[in-house]
Amino acid sequence: MPRLYDEIYPSAPLLNSEDAAHMSAAALMSVRYFQAEPSSMPEDVFDEHHILLNLQPVPHRVQNVRNGELRDFTFNLHDIIVTPAGTRSGWRWFAKSNVIVITLDPQKVEKFAQSELGMLLEPRQFEDLPQFSDPDLCAAGVILRDALENDDMSSAVMFEAMSRVFLVKLLQKYGRRRPEDVALSARFTSAHYNRVLAHIRAHLDQTITVDDLAAEAAMSKSHFNRVFKETLGSTPMQYVMAYRIEQATRMLSEADQSFAEISAACGFADQAHFSRSFKKITGQTPKEFRAGRVPDKK
Structure with a gap:
């Protein structure tokens, strides 16, 4: 049975779009904001894509096992990690985390890419990108996070508008177009x-x-x-x-x-x-x- 990301994260999210009363149930994505002391997450496979945005200003050590391969690396401010649906992944971090985790349903991504951008995506949709820096995409993620702090209609409008902006940026830069x-x-x-x-x-x-x-x-x-x-x-x-x-x-x-x-x-x-x-x-x-x-x- 596939589990949700926050079901195995060692602490509850500080902000969660799934808990916001005014966020649309048909939203393009789920957004969760976490801070957690040094800890780990067991390896698991999810049916959805996960986009991890690092907001921790101090570089820190992180280990990530994906599909059986261990990566031991330094996680820097504005680094992003894309874990496509179907990837087996586990984590360990050695300093307090400060991350936004954006979850994307592949079916919604496919529909959005087709109708809004005229893109036909490969079935995998995104490259398996263990680490890259993108301050612009992180800034869009921060706006999404901030919109969750005030659970009202104006924030809901901002969240839905920025979710579209975020997905457009993500697909245009990192989406896998069908050859x-x-x-x-x-x-x-x-x-x-x-x-x-x-x-x-x-x-x-x-x-x-x-x-x-x-x-x-x-x-x-x-x-x-x-x-x-x-x-x-x-x-x-x-x-x-x-x-x-x-x-x-x-x-x-x-x-x-x-x-x-x-x-x-x-x-x-x-x-x-x-x-x-x-x-x-x-x-x-x-x-x-x-x-x-x-x-x-x-």
């Missing part, structure tokens, strides 16, 4: 995907057909249907609907747009169609979702 020559027999490459995504974005308020998307990819309809599903795991029309719902979710977080406006902007036939489709995918009606995200105006 064109291994994009399955499909030959559905990143270039194909970006043309299709651009068409969906430009015509989101209109009817989008498989024929339209196949034309953007310069493929026959039958071939496009097959290679799209092989590469992305869903049919083209399932993907279009998921994208419409994703954009509607973002708009619903803002109180200044009506349900009718969102329905039209996201290409639903009418408001009733929007409500049915939204509830089918998210389990909530648009009204229920907005009520949980936007505070009442007094």
Whole structure:
């Protein structure tokens, strides 16, 4: 049974996004802030990626065993360690720790990379990077941590916005893009995907057909249907609907747009169609979702 990082860390996190009442349950990542006296963590394997950001200003000795290999090194301020999902890793540190641990669900990372950055990632998604320095990425992590200190709606908005910034920075620098020559027999490459995504974005308020998307990819309809599903795991029309719902979710977080406006902007036939489709995918009606995200105006 896979365990959570904080279940085997020798002290409880000082801050934890999972415990914050106003942080979205659908957030892109979990953020935990730890300080612990010299100690160790047993080797374990997790289903999620872990990004460890060192905020301890004094260099200190750390040992990390990953996949059976021991590393004994000096951990410096702003050093980062990426442990991809599926890696067996254990730790020992010889001075008080001061770290932010960011946990990423591979499925959410894949979806974000595709829809927001037009990136097709390799299954492993990130390089196995035992140690590198990136003050810019650490600064973004500190903003995430600080947003947890005040558990209110404004901090929640800051957390969600910065989580997107952090993930964009991380993927652009360290994400493993799928090589064109291994994009399955499909030959559905990143270039194909970006043309299709651009068409969906430009015509989101209109009817989008498989024929339209196949034309953007310069493929026959039958071939496009097959290679799209092989590469992305869903049919083209399932993907279009998921994208419409994703954009509607973002708009619903803002109180200044009506349900009718969102329905039209996201290409639903009418408001009733929007409500049915939204509830089918998210389990909530648009009204229920907005009520949980936007505070009442007094």
